[in-house]
Amino acid sequence: MTAPLLRALAGESVWPPPMWLMRQAGRYLPEYRAIRGQSSGFIDLCLTPVRATEVTLQPIRRYGFDAAILFSDILMLPYALGADLRFLEGEGPVLKPIRTPADMAVLDAGRLLAATAPIMETVSNVRAALGPETTLIGFAGSPWTVLCYMIEGHGSKEFAEVRGLAYRDPVLFAALLDLVTQTTVTYLSAQIEAGADVVMLFDSWAGVLPAAQFRRFVIEPTRIIVAALKQLHPATPIIGFPRLAGTMLSEYAATGVQGVGVDTSADPVHAAAAVPAHIAVQGNMDPLVLVAGGAAMTEAASAVLEAWRGRPAIFNLGHGIVPQTPPEHVAALVKLVRDA
Ligand code: CP3
Numbered sequence: 001m002t003a004p005l006l007r008a009l010a011g012e013s014v015w016p017p018p019m020w021l022m023r024q025a026g027r028y029l030p031e032y033r034a035i036r037g038q039s040s041g042f043i044d045l046c047l048t049p050v051r052a053t054e055v056t057l058q059p060i061r062r063y064g065f066d067a068a069i070l071f072s073d074i075l076m077l078p079y080a081l082g083a084d085l086r087f088l089e090g091e092g093p094v095l096k097p098i099r100t101p102a103d104m105a106v107l108d109a110g111r112l113l114a115a116t117a118p119i120m121e122t123v124s125n126v127r128a129a130l131g132p133e134t135t136l137i138g139f140a141g142s143p144w145t146v147l148c149y150m151i152e153g154h155g156s157k158e159f160a161e162v163r164g165l166a167y168r169d170p171v172l173f174a175a176l177l178d179l180v181t182q183t184t185v186t187y188l189s190a191q192i193e194a195g196a197d198v199v200m201l202f203d204s205w206a207g208v209l210p211a212a213q214f215r216r217f218v219i220e221p222t223r224i225i226v227a228a229l230k231q232l233h234p235a236t237p238i239i240g241f242p243r244l245a246g247t248m249l250s251e252y253a254a255t256g257v258q259g260v261g262v263d264t265s266a267d268p269v270h271a272a273a274a275v276p277a278h279i280a281v282q283g284n285m286d287p288l289v290l291v292a293g294g295a296a297m298t299e300a301a302s303a304v305l306e307a308w309r310g311r312p313a314i315f316n317l318g319h320g321i322v323p324q325t326p327p328e329h330v331a332a333l334v335k336l337v338r339d340a
Contacts, residue, residue: 005066005135008312009198009237009258011278016340017305017313018066020137021330023320024059025071029327031058042087043079046072049121056126060134062327063334066314067135067198068126070191072119074141074202077180077187078150080115081107097153099165101172109183113190120194127195138196140188142203142240143180143221150176159208166213181221185228192233200239200261201225206252207244207263214248219255226256239282243319250274264318268307277311284318285333291322293329301336 002010004018026032035055039045046052056071075093079085083106084096098104127136140146149155151162166173188199206218226238241261242252253260253275262271262283275281289300304315315337321330 001132003066003133003135003197005314006197006237008280008314009239011258011280011312013311013313015309016337017308017315018135019315019334019337020065020067020069021059021317021321022069024063024065024069024330025055026321027323028321028325028330029058029062031062042073043076043085046076047118049118049125052119052122053125053129056122057129060130063330065134065334067137068130069137069200070119070123070126070139070196072122072139074139074146074204075149076116076119077112077140077146077183078107080112080187081109081179081183082111083107083150092155093149095149095153097161098150098176099161104172104176104179107179109179109186112183112186116187116190120190123191123194123196127197135197136195137198137200137239138188138191138194139200139202140184142201142206142218142242143177143184143225144209144217145203145205146180146184147173147176148205148208150180159205163208163213166217177217177221181224185225185232188225188229189232192229192236196236198237198239198259199229200241200259201257203240203242206242206248207246211248214245215251218242218245218248219252222252222255222257230256239280239314241282250276253279259314261316262318266318268304272307272311272313280312280314281308282314282316284316287317287319287322287325290317290329290333291325293326293332297329297333298336301333305337305340 004014008014052071060068086094148159237258239259240257243263259280260275264286285304289297
């Protein structure tokens, strides 16, 4: 028996579509907050296999989603390379910015596998705990989005420092892009070897780029990562999520991925037409309508389901679950999708 989510990523129109939700493990769940409270911080939680395993499994036990996603963060890669990273309560991630060759010298690709060994232990623990019908998704940030945080030093609307550096010092920027691209291959390959059935690339800030740079900083590194992973693990499907890609969605779909994540802003009918019929679409209900619930949610879920009907697809949100989401609304959404 092949798991429903893997069938969708193999190009099959599975109905009702398999589902999981971005950030399905997190602060909206009381059982997550309990374990988070026992950890000395978010990084500590990500690097403690028993706790990270438990937190990964919590939403599967509660809702029976078709996929578990490894509990970790896209910034664990730069952290493992030696970047100075902290998660500040209520502020999100803060990194010591990398903007010069001297800053870059603190990064050491040689540390990656030793530093991420606890994450690989979590992957194998989770895989061992799941039934064959549930797919385990490993992930990394896409090089562009990881560099957004590494160079800017924190979240931003425009990422002006990162985009400025790419224009001002293309040589340093290219070296950083190459380092993150190559280490992402090593990191995802290790997750697959540890037991991840699928890997996903989160490109949350793809949408801040003009078209020419979208091709060089989003599409090209994605192609390189996909090609390298296909060489090492030809059977492992890859999902790419180029958030706010807009009109670049169909070009992105040609990077070799088996699934394309569609963000909240996209018309799902347009996205279903822009992504070729052998590639699964994944998304894209508004996370805020999940907070509202009720008739608004029923209508929003139906619109996505109708757009996805008859083609390979995975039901998801268009971005991560927000902390104020009532857990019972998630249960109601699962029922809506399962009854479709
Ligand atoms: O359940 C899952 O989806 C798996 C775990 C996961 C997390 N982050 C856990 C997390 C995944 C896949 C991510 C990806 C991630 N992390 C992205 C890409 C997706 C997106 O949301 O656009 C990005 C940009 C990050 C970086 C990051 N991590 C930010 C900006 C923040 C702060 C914002 C916030 O929600 O607090 C984090 C922290 C973070 N990552 C939390 C969780 C559960 C909250 C930390 C806590 O518990 O204190």
